[in-house]
Structures are given as C-alpha cells and as structure tokens.
Amino acid sequence: MNKIISAHPVGAGLKIFQNDPEIKIHDDVLYIPRIPGPHDSNYGIYDSYGRLVQTAGPRRGWPNFSLGQSQSSSISPSSSYPRATENSYFYGGHIGTHFGHFLTETLPRFWCAPHWYLNKKIICHSGDTIEKLFSVSWIKEIFEMIGLVKEQFIIFDRPTTVISLLIPGASFEENHFSHRQFAEFCNKLGRKYAIDLGISDPIFLSREKFKSAMRTIEGEEEITSILRNKGFRIVYPETLSIREQMGLFCSDRLTSGFVGSAFHNSIFCSSPRGLALCYGNSYSTNFWLMDQVNDANIQYFSTPTLLLKNSPRVGVPAEFTVDNPMDVANLVIDYYEEKSVLKKENEKINYGKKEGPYLIKTKFNSFLQIDRQLGKIHAGSGVGPRIHKIFAYVFDSQWIELFTLGGDVLSMDQLDSVSDTLNFKMQISQNEKTFSLKHPVTSRFVSTTPDGVVECNREYARAWEQFLLISANQN
The missing domain is CATH 3.40.50 (Rossmann fold)
Incomplete structure (x- = not known):
C-alpha cells in the first residue's frame, strides 16, 4: 500500500470569531439587480455616494476581495430611480442553486434571531428568478425551516432605491472566516429537522x-x-x-x-x-x-x-x-478499524537542545527581515529605523523559531499564522549546507523571490526554498 499522506488546507488570513457578526441598517441605498450569467460587475447594494456596501456582497479569501462586483456604482444614485414600496427590508444576500455555495454563501446571512427578518420582505440578488429558486426543493425546504416562504422574497428587475435596508453580517465567508454562531445556528437546524438514516x-x-x-x-x-x-x-x-x-x-x-x-x-x-x-x-x-x-x-x-x-x-x-x-x-x-498509524507533527516546538541566535540568509544573499509598519517578513539587505532583522533559534537540529528582538507580531504571505514567533520544521538539504522551512500544519515550504517576496506556499523545496544560518554574533 502507498504511503498515507495527510491533506492540508492551503490559504492565509483564515479567521475564527467567537462573537456574533454585526447587524447594520443602511439608509437610502441603491439596489442594482444581477443579470444571468457568470460575470456581472454591475450588481450590488450601493450607498448614496455610489460606493459598494461591502457587507452586502459575496466576498472571498485573503487578501479579501468582492466576488466580481464593482467598488463604485456604474450609475450615479438618484432620487429619480423607483423607490421600493416598503419602509424597511432585510437583505438576504446572493442566492444560487449550487448546494455547497448555498450553505457557505446564502445560509450564513440568516444566523440572527428570526424577529429580524420574519416581519420584513427580503431583498436578494440572483441570476435566477424567485420562481426558479423556489422550484429547487431543498432551497424551499431550508427557507421553510427558518420560517420563510417564497412570497417574502423580492428580486427587483431594475435599479431601485431602498429607504432602509437591514444587512446582517455574514456568519461565514468563503475561504476567509467563520463565526461560532454559524455552527450554533446550523446545529440548531440539524437538531430540529435532520433525519437519522438509521444506519x-x-x-x-x-x-x-x-x-x-x-x-x-x-x-x-x-x-x-x-x-x-x-x-x-x-x-x-x-x-x-x-x-x-x-x-x-x-x-x-x-x-x-x-x-x-x-x-x-x-x-x-x-x-x-x-x-x-x-x-x-x-x-x-x-x-x-x-x-x-x-x-x-x-x-x-x-x-x-x-x-x-x-x-x-x-x-x-x-x-x-x-x-x-x-x-x-x-x-x-x-x-x-484504527489500524493506521498516522504520525501528526506537533505545531509546537519540542524545546530540547537550543542553538543560536542566527540570522537567515537567502539564496539571493539577502536576509529575512521586517518593516515594522506591517511586521510582514520579506527578504532584503536594507537598514533603517523601521527595518528589523529576523532572528532564529534552532531546537534539536529539527525545529526553528523565528522572532525579532523587539517582539514584533510577525506574518508572512500565504501563511495563516500570526504571532510574535513563527515555528517551522527544518529540512536539511542533501549537501547539508542549506535547509528549507516547512510549516508543520500546511506542509508548505517558505520561498523567496529575487525581488524579496517571502511566502509559504511551495509544495516542494527547490532552489528558492533554500536558506543558510549565519551566526548573529558574526554578522
């Protein structure tokens, strides 16, 4: 049998929140409908200045970005546009018929207590009509579980001004964050409506x-x-x-x-x-x-x-x-049958024999350092009041801990960890002169580029993933 290899999530900036998302009321917003098709940069909720209301659109990932929407309205908000008949609406987000994206993009809007939306019409965006959406049985059933029926949903077919729109923050955002409330909300639905298969x-x-x-x-x-x-x-x-x-x-x-x-x-x-x-x-x-x-x-x-x-x-x-x-x-x-012996590397260093401190030199004769403005690790040879060198301790010739003398909070592109120390597994090269830095959770290697970018996203350790230890006392 082949070697068993664990898979890892690859992404950065992932966030877990224990608090509930915010609920905000936006006045005098412009609703621009979505047209069918995969690409439409015009649709969205825009404020009276014509700026996209960020919490109303689908967003993803880190660095965080809106999913195809324009940051500025393609048309200038005006009192000449039709005004929605109700004084106040609830925003239900974007609704599609893909099961997975419905659970990660639409359902997270409805985490809040029912009194926020049960007595309101619900404005949403979709490339489909309300009729088509509710012809999908599982969409209809899930909304019914939270007390909503088709007649409460509205998709305007032209730019429309809304006097007051209640926009709940998403409790889950794809490839970016999740609130604990999302799990509590979905668990509650499961306890009430899930059917045990009896298997x-x-x-x-x-x-x-x-x-x-x-x-x-x-x-x-x-x-x-x-x-x-x-x-x-x-x-x-x-x-x-x-x-x-x-x-x-x-x-x-x-x-x-x-x-x-x-x-x-x-x-x-x-x-x-x-x-x-x-x-x-x-x-x-x-x-x-x-x-x-x-x-x-x-x-x-x-x-x-x-x-x-x-x-x-x-x-x-x-x-x-x-x-x-x-x-x-x-x-x-x-x-x-619990017969597999799966070795899981510990995220924390085994504090045994300690060596250092060292500086870390790259293939391009630069050193790992930070600019204190951000604390993000890059490679360079610059000096200045904001530039601080990255130091390293080595433990048992296996683990390496990165830090600055000032105790700065460190980050790195394509790495989810943010801390005053960053820990990596050392992988010594065949010539035993250089080493690579392997993250214990993602199993990705740290890499540098000629222009000084440092990121942790390489699947294999090649030339740009090699480093040298230089005694800090000699530098």
Missing part, C-alpha cells in the same frame, strides 16, 4: 451516480464494491432528501467519501466525525473553517494513486482516475 454501519458517500460539472472519478465503483463487502453502507447524497442529508454526520459512526459539497452537511451536526479523500495534498479552506467552529473530527487525506487525466477549465470538469482502488479502500478500512 449504524460506517458510511461511504459515493459520487459515482452524481453528474458533476466539477469533476468525475473513474474507478470509484470498484472502491465502493470493496467497501460494501467490508460492511460499509454506500450512500448517494443526491438521492436523499435535504433532511436526510442534514443527518449524514449526526451519529458516532464514521462518514467517509471523496470531499465535496456533501461534506458541508457536517455543519448541521455537533462534533461530527469523518474521513475525506482529497484530490491532492490540499483541500478547500471552507471545510477547515467549518470544522474549526463545529469542533469536528474530520481527517483529510490525499487519495492514493489518484491521477488527473485532463486539463480542466471552465465548462470542462476535471477527470480523475484511481489507478489502484484497493489502496484507496484499504485507507478507509484501516482508518475505520
């Missing part, structure tokens, strides 16, 4: 009957055949009702499968347990964010012998094939 055997969620526009997996039917013979129940999520899907993780049994939107159902169950097979060594940070606020115990692994056969692009799904289905099935079986 005590371990479950494998199969995609083999799902017509995905994102990816196909050749050989999955052989995996499910092996697992079925070993006592696993094979479940096809798209054949279940929404209430049955909400209950997929609401049990002590193991729920496994190829990672995808079905795994977002874990948010409806407190402390879910599962195993997710990934399409490489990384997976979407959306799953990580949900797991963190939901106290989940879901492990993510790179799928053994999984190969990409084509070059996916817009309109062309990724085509994967499993070269050895038995290896994949054995990973799932061994994990369930």
